[in-house]
Amino acid sequence: MDFDVLFIGSGQGAWNGAIPMSQAGLKVAVVEEGRFGGVCTNRGCNAKITLDRPVEILRQVEQLQGKGFESTPALNWADLMSHKHEVIDGLAEGNRMKLVNAGVTNIIGHGKFIDAHTIDVNGQQYTSEKVVIVAGRHPHRMDIPGSELFHDSTDFLVIEEMPEKLVIIGGGYVAMEFATIANAFGSDVTMILRGTKVLRDFYQPYVQKIVTDLKERGVKFNFDETLTKAEKIGEKIRLTGSDGYQITADYVLDATGRIPNVTGMNFDEIGLDYDNLKGIPVNDHLETNVKDVYATGDIVDKNLPKITPTAIFESMYLSHLFTGETDKAIHYPAIAYTVFTSPRLASVGVTVEEAQSKPEQYRVEEFDYATDWFRQVGNENKGGLTVVYDKENIIVGATSYGNDAVETINGLTDIIENRTSHEDVERLIYIFPSIAHSYMRKV
Ligand SMILES: Cc1cc2nc3c(=O)[nH]c(=O)nc-3n(C[C@H](O)[C@H](O)[C@H](O)COP(=O)(O)OP(=O)(O)OC[C@H]3O[C@@H](n4cnc5c(N)ncnc54)[C@H](O)[C@@H]3O)c2cc1C
Numbered sequence: 001m002d003f004d005v006l007f008i009g010s011g012q013g014a015w016n017g018a019i020p021m022s023q024a025g026l027k028v029a030v031v032e033e034g035r036f037g038g039v040c041t042n043r044g045c046n047a048k049i050t051l052d053r054p055v056e057i058l059r060q061v062e063q064l065q066g067k068g069f070e071s072t073p074a075l076n077w078a079d080l081m082s083h084k085h086e087v088i089d090g091l092a093e094g095n096r097m098k099l100v101n102a103g104v105t106n107i108i109g110h111g112k113f114i115d116a117h118t119i120d121v122n123g124q125q126y127t128s129e130k131v132v133i134v135a136g137r138h139p140h141r142m143d144i145p146g147s148e149l150f151h152d153s154t155d156f157l158v159i160e161e162m163p164e165k166l167v168i169i170g171g172g173y174v175a176m177e178f179a180t181i182a183n184a185f186g187s188d189v190t191m192i193l194r195g196t197k198v199l200r201d202f203y204q205p206y207v208q209k210i211v212t213d214l215k216e217r218g219v220k221f222n223f224d225e226t227l228t229k230a231e232k233i234g235e236k237i238r239l240t241g242s243d244g245y246q247i248t249a250d251y252v253l254d255a256t257g258r259i260p261n262v263t264g265m266n267f268d269e270i271g272l273d274y275d276n277l278k279g280i281p282v283n284d285h286l287e288t289n290v291k292d293v294y295a296t297g298d299i300v301d302k303n304l305p306k307i308t309p310t311a312i313f314e315s316m317y318l319s320h321l322f323t324g325e326t327d328k329a330i331h332y333p334a335i336a337y338t339v340f341t342s343p344r345l346a347s348v349g350v351t352v353e354e355a356q357s358k359p360e361q362y363r364v365e366e367f368d369y370a371t372d373w374f375r376q377v378g379n380e381n382k383g384g385l386t387v388v389y390d391k392e393n394i395i396v397g398a399t400s401y402g403n404d405a406v407e408t409i410n411g412l413t414d415i416i417e418n419r420t421s422h423e424d425v426e427r428l429i430y431i432f433p434s435i436a437h438s439y440m441r442k443v
C-alpha cells in the first residue's frame with residue numbers, strides 16, 4: 001500500500017489528525033481539490049470573524065456614548081475587505097506547508113474511489129490501508145425558478161461593495177451573522193423566513209433579544225413566507241412569495257443551509273451508505289459501513305453541531321485510534337457553540353429547554369447578568385446567563401448572550417466537562433476584574 005491513511009479533503013476534520021498521525025510514524029496523504037484548509041480557514045469561520053471584528057467593537061463603542069466616547073467611528077467596507085484578504089488569503093498555503101513540514105503527502109485534485117483501498121486523483125491511483133472521507137458540505141440552493149440569481153456565503157465573503165438592498169433567505173447561523181455585518185455596514189437588510197423560528201438550536205428567549213435588537217437597528221423580518229420565484233428586473237432581483245408578497249433587492253443571499261459533498265466520489269460503486277441531505281452514517285469508531293473507510297467533520301450524519309471544534313475532535317480521535325493509543329469508541333464531551341451576532345449568543349451542554357422538560361433531573365437558574373458590576377463598566381445593558389444544574393448540584397449546561405457570551409461559555413465548558421463541584425469552583429481564583437471572575441461568583 002502507498003499509505004497507511006489517506007484523507008479526502010484537507011479541512012479541520014483532516015489536518016488536525018493527519019499531522020499527529022504522520023508525526024507518530026504513519027504514512028499519511030491528504031487529497032484536496034480546492035484550497036488547503038477547507039471551508040473554515042478559507043471561506044467560513046476565519047473570513048467571517050475578520051469581517052465582523054469592527055462590528056463587535058463598534059457596538060461596544062456605542063454602548064459608551066456619553067460615558068467616555070462622544071461619537072462612533074465610521075466603518076469602511078473596502079478597507080476591511082482588503083484587510084480580510086491580507087489575513088485570509090495566505091492561510092491555504094500556510095496550511096499546505098504545515099502538512100508538508102509534518103511529512104504528510106499532499107495530492108492536488110479530485111479524489112474518487114476505485115475500491116475501498118484505492119483512490120483515483122487525476123487518473124493516478126493511490127492505495128491506502130484506511131481512507132477517511134472529510135469532504136465537508138456546500139451551500140444549499142433553493143429549488144425555485146430564478147434561484148441561479150442568488151448568492152451564497154462564499155460569494156458574500158468576497159463582495160467588493162456592500163449591497164444597498166440585501167435580502168437574506170433563512171434564519172440560521174449564516175443568515176443571522178451576515179445580517180449583523182451587513183446592517184452595521186449600512187445595507188438595508190430584509191430577512192425572509194419560511195417559518196417563525198430563528199436560530200432553532202439556541203435558547204429562544206435569548207434569540208428573541210437578538211432579533212429585537214436587529215429590528216431596532218432596521219433589519220426587517222418577514223416570517224412565514226414561502227418564496228416561489230426570482231426574476232431579474234434591470235440590475236435588480238425581484239422575489240415573489242406564494243401569498244403575492246414581492247420585494248426587490250440588489251443582492252439575494254441564499255442562507256438555507258449546507259448539504260454534504262457526496263457526489264462524484266463513486267460511493268455507490270463501493271457500496272457506501274450515505275444520504276444526499278444528511279451525509280454519511282458512521283459507527284462509534286467513525287467507521288462507515290465499508291470496512292477501513294471512515295468519515296469525520298461536516299459530512300458525517302450525526303446530530304451534533306456541524307462546527308470546526310467537532311471536526312477537530314473527530315480528526316484527533318482518529319489519530320489516537322490509528323496510532324493504537326486507544327481502541328475505545330469516540331466519546332464526545334459537551335460541545336460549546338455560538339452565533340457571532342452582536343451581542344453574541346453561546347451555549348454548552350444540556351439545553352434550558354431540555355432541562356425545563358425534565359424537572360425531576362435538572363434545576364434551571366437564570367442570573368441577572370445584565371446588572372453585573374463588570375457589565376456596568378462597559379454600560380452593557382443587554383446580557384443574560386442561564387445555568388442548568390443536575391440533582392447533585394453540578395453545572396451541566398449553560399447559555400448566555402451578551403458581549404462576553406463566548407468567554408463565559410468557554411469558561412463554563414471546563415466546569416461542565418470536569419464535573420467541578422461548587423466547592424471546587426470556589427477554589428478557582430480568577431483575575432479581578434474580569435468576566436470569568438464575574439460569572440464564577442454567580443454560579
Ligand atoms: C460562512 C461559514 C461560517 C462558519 N463559521 C464557523 C464558526 O465561526 N465557527 C465554527 O466552529 N464553524 C463555523 N463554520 C463551520 C465550519 O466551517 C465547518 O464545520 C468546518 O469547516 C468543517 O470542516 P471539515 O473538515 O469537515 O470540512 P470542510 O472544511 O468543508 O473541508 C472539506 C474539504 O474537502 C475538499 N473536498 C471535497 N470533496 C473532495 C474530493 N472529492 N477530492 C478532494 N477534495 C475534496 C473541499 O475542497 C474542502 O476543502 C462556518 C461555516 C460557514 C460556511
Ligand SMILES: NC(=O)c1ccc[n+]([C@@H]2O[C@H](COP(=O)([O-])OP(=O)(O)OC[C@H]3O[C@@H](n4cnc5c(N)ncnc54)[C@H](O)[C@@H]3O)[C@@H](O)[C@H]2O)c1
Pocket residue numbers: 142169170171172173174175177193194195197198199255256257258305306307337338339340
Ligand atoms: N458560528 C458558527 O459556528 C457557524 C457560523 C456559520 C455556519 N456554521 C455552520 O454552517 C451550517 C450552515 O449554516 P446555515 O446558516 O447555512 O444553515 P442552518 O441550518 O443554520 O440554517 C438554515 C436556515 O434556512 C432555512 N431554510 C432551509 N431550507 C429552506 C427553504 N427551502 N426555504 C426557506 N428557508 C429554508 C432553515 O429553516 C434555517 O433557518 C450551520 O449549521 C453550522 O453548522 C456555523
